[in-house]
């Protein structure tokens with residue numbers, strides 16, 4: 001019995017018996033287990049949208065959506081070849097995901113409430129912010145979409161584009177006739193042979209489709225963008241762990257771009273002392289193991305596929321035929337809306353009273369509680385924690401050898417060491433056996449704070 005069916009059964013039973021079920025997150029991802037068992041990922045892509053997913057003559061695939069599948073394979077297997085691509089048109093895509101034919105859908109799919117609420121699927125992230133546009137023959141002399149009244153509009157069936165087009169013409173009191181076709185190739189063929197005056201789709205897809213026309217220059221994409229299309233990977237709604245794996249695969253790529261970690265800088269990053277870089281690439285504590293991934297999953301993605309910018313530039317950027325400007329898909333820090341939470345420790349894992357957190361199996365945390373007044377440069381908090389990776393003092397990323405679970409300064413000193421700011425043994429003895437809170441700020445600030453803290457604060 002699939003977990004989904006079990007969940008429905010359990011929910012039904014609980015309603016009948018009046019028992020309330022507390023939602024708990026399974027420790028393992030059922031999808032991840034079956035991917036690992038099978039030995040490769042099954043990734044649904046579009047049958048052929050330039051820049052996003054394009055099959056080549058030798059059976060290979062390339063594109064932005066395809067690379068996302070490869071990033072997942074890298075995260076799971078450390079091997080990008082361990083993925084099979086399943087081409088799906090708009091009508092086929094969601095049933096294929098629901099039926100388990102694919103593990104994830106990475107196919108220019110727009111995030112909608114009906115997909116999530118109605119089909120029990122979840123969008124894990126927005127990997128490309130798009131919008132719908134129109135393509136017309138240059139000879140038509142249309143300057144804006146308002147010039148498209150009384151036209152025949154070609155669109156792919158079972159897409160958000162179909163509904164948006166109807167809405168747009170209705171809202172603007174313009175007559176139109178919709179010409180819907182099941183595949184992208186049929187839509188383009190209908191447009192090319194004159195079965196319609198206009199072709200409408202996501203702007204990114206229009207750029208690619210235009211290149212397939214015999215004379216691309218004879219066609220223009222109008223400046224109007226009539227909708228918001230948040231495109232991203234989709235998973236089944238019954239496997240939250242898998243959802244998190246897919247989501248953090250995207251976040252890792254965006255974080256990597258933001259931190260300047262790319263394929264050609266990864267080796268340098270592996271020796272970096274910067275805490276946020278070290279966490280990203282799994283040198284310091286992250287909780288990826290909880291998801292069933294290795295802590296270095298982001299490093300694997302960056303090594304084999306690249307960060308977000310590398311993937312964008314390779315498939316869609318100014319050096320490609322498509323040349324789609326980053327626009328709103330630029331990082332938030334550069335004026336776009338691409339924003340990923342950083343990889344860092346969860347406050348919930350902070351334990352009171354200097355006890356080791358429940359996470360003893362991976363030995364990530366050393367914690368301490370102390371009422372402490374605000375003090376610069378680290379703003380001490382009432383309850384804070386010294387967080388230390390358990391892997392030996394030598395910064396190795398190998399298996400756990402030492403768990404720094406004692407609330408002694410030795411643990412703290414080890415933390416300082418591991419964040420790259422070397423602390424001498426003399427420093428250690430000065431502060432031995434003290435228990436005090438530490439905020440996870442920069443290694444340098446942290447060290448200063450440790451060294452300048454008042455003594456005799458034993459709690």
Ligand SMILES: N[C@@H](CCC(=O)N[C@@H](CS)C(=O)NCC(=O)O)C(=O)O
Nearest residue numbers: 046047048089090109110159160184
């Ligand atoms: N983003 C829209 C449109 C997606 C879509 O299917 N667009 C067409 C535009 S050409 C496409 O990708 N077709 C490729 C195919 O069917 O393989 C949606 O999610 O409904």
